[in-house]
Amino acid sequence: MTGVLEILGKRVREKREELGLSQEALADVCSFDRTYVSLIERGKRNISLVNLVRIAIGLNTSVSQLTEGIEDGSYPKR
């Protein structure tokens, strides 16, 4: 019963490493702080939709791909 944020973070990390980017490099592309990318990947931040789009673009993917199947068995704990 992993939370949605952990699932997303895991996918972001996978995608990022596929592209051979460091957290800093990704942060640079998305104009995020380097520590923020770290927080997202570890599921520590409840990312907003517009930032989700920025990340998706930086990873050369789409929001719907990043969030595919994310609601199954993982209702947010608020």
Add this chain to the structure above:
Amino acid sequence: MTGVLEILGKRVREKREELGLSQEALADVCSFDRTYVSLIERGKRNISLVNLVRIAIGLNTSVSQLTEGIEDGSYPKR
């Protein structure tokens, strides 16, 4: 360029009306305030991922469906 929030709001409204729900009824299902649903549908709120999941569940759909193709601002696209 139409913002991603407007696109999302439009889809939420479409889905909601398809189900024959009022904003109040949807808000009830998602445990949101009635006015918050209104804000989302009008694209006035940069909704977070966990709330996106709640809305998706309340609408009997998925986050990835709601966010399909929103990153390039090309809404209808077919």
Add this chain to the structure above:
DNA sequence: GTGTGACTACAAGTCCGTG
């Protein structure tokens, strides 16, 4: 039944640093 502005509390996000 819905749109809107305003409001407060707290999370998001930045910037400095450390091991």
Add this chain to the structure above:
DNA sequence: CCACGGACTTGTAGTCACA
């Protein structure tokens, strides 16, 4: 190169009275 922390500013969450 990354995890993590402290201190800080910006913005969202969530709600209300009223249009």
